[in-house]
Amino acid sequence: MGNQVVVEPDDPKQNSWAIAGAAARTKTEIEQVLHEYFSGEKPVSFPKETHVLEVASGFGEHIVHFAGLHPDTMFHPTEAQTECIEAIGDLCSTNGLRNLVSPLRLNARSIRSWDAVAKAAPSTGFTGIVAINLLHISPWDATTSLFANTARLLSANSEGKGWLAIYGTFRRNGQFISENDAKFQASLKNRDERWGIRDLDSEIIPAAEAVGLFLAEINYMRSNNFLLVFLFGFPKQRVNEQKSPMLSVA
Numbered sequence: 001m002g003n004q005v006v007v008e009p010d011d012p013k014q015n016s017w018a019i020a021g022a023a024a025r026t027k028t029e030i031e032q033v034l035h036e037y038f039s040g041e042k043p044v045s046f047p048k049e050t051h052v053l054e055v056a057s058g059f060g061e062h063i064v065h066f067a068g069l070h071p072d073t074m075f076h077p078t079e080a081q082t083e084c085i086e087a088i089g090d091l092c093s094t095n096g097l098r099n100l101v102s103p104l105r106l107n108a109r110s111i112r113s114w115d116a117v118a119k120a121a122p123s124t125g126f127t128g129i130v131a132i133n134l135l136h137i138s139p140w141d142a143t144t145s146l147f148a149n150t151a152r153l154l155s156a157n158s159e160g161k162g163w164l165a166i167y168g169t170f171r172r173n174g175q176f177i178s179e180n181d182a183k184f185q186a187s188l189k190n191r192d193e194r195w196g197i198r199d200l201d202s203e204i205i206p207a208a209e210a211v212g213l214f215l216a217e218i219n220y221m222r223s224n225n226f227l228l229v230f231l232f233g234f235p236k237q238r239v240n241e242q243k244s245p246m247l248s249v250a
């Protein structure tokens with residue numbers, strides 16, 4: 001990893017990052033695609049406990065849904081914003097899910113933050129990592145740091161292998177995939193010029209491969225979003241592309 005990066009916790013200008021309730025639409029379709037990863041059956045059957053770390057959990061709506069459907073898997077939420085950490089903490093104490101761990105503070109751009117997460121990791125390590133709607137709404141070094149630290153955490157688990165799932169919209173080969181995305185890019189840049197819709201082919205895949213994360217699945221989701229699954233500790237393989245179950249029935 002490079003030098004300590006600048007951390008911007010709780011910058012008041014950024015406090016509209018997460019919108020409470022926004023996850024209601026996506027949590028079901030993401031869980032359907034990741035079901036076997038969450039239950040520890042894919043990409044290999046993990047013999048010990050399955051532990052999933054979420055980066056940028058927002059208000060915790062996705063992770064509480066996943067934890068409710070996978071009682072045998074431990075889910076570890078994290079966030080950079082105090083407001084979100086408090087909201088997830090409230091969720092943890094009120095929902096009675098014994099497999100939802102109290103949230104940790106994690107700014108994906110801060111090596112010190114990742115060190116704290118590595119220190120708090122379960123003894124068998126994390127088997128999978130999920131990041132939903134983060135890459136376009138953070139500076140590029142949040143993405144490279146996510147990849148580098150995913151490789152670091154997964155290589156430390158009992159099998160030395162695991163998965164990373166990323167949900168969001170991307171450009172393909174330099175092109176926006178919809179007119180809406182071109183407008184969305186302009187609004188992101190207006191809020192912070194370091195934010196932006198990343199290019200899957202020329203930015204995301206090379207940055208992931210540089211640390212040994214190989215793209216295994218491209219799932220096409222509603223509203224022109226993608227759910228990408230990268231594998232660590234496995235050889236590069238042909239990418240499996242498919243529509244999410246909800247798109248298939250639409």
Ligand SMILES: C[S@@+](CC[C@H](N)C(=O)[O-])C[C@H]1O[C@@H](n2cnc3c(N)ncnc32)[C@H](O)[C@@H]1O
Pocket residue numbers: 017018019022023055056057058059062079080081084106107108109131132133134137138142
């Ligand atoms: C659009 S919201 C998505 C929240 C949640 N994953 C969801 O889909 O509902 C973006 C989230 O990324 C978090 N975030 C932004 N920059 C971050 C960083 N550098 N490290 C960790 N989280 C970050 C924000 O606090 C915010 O909760």
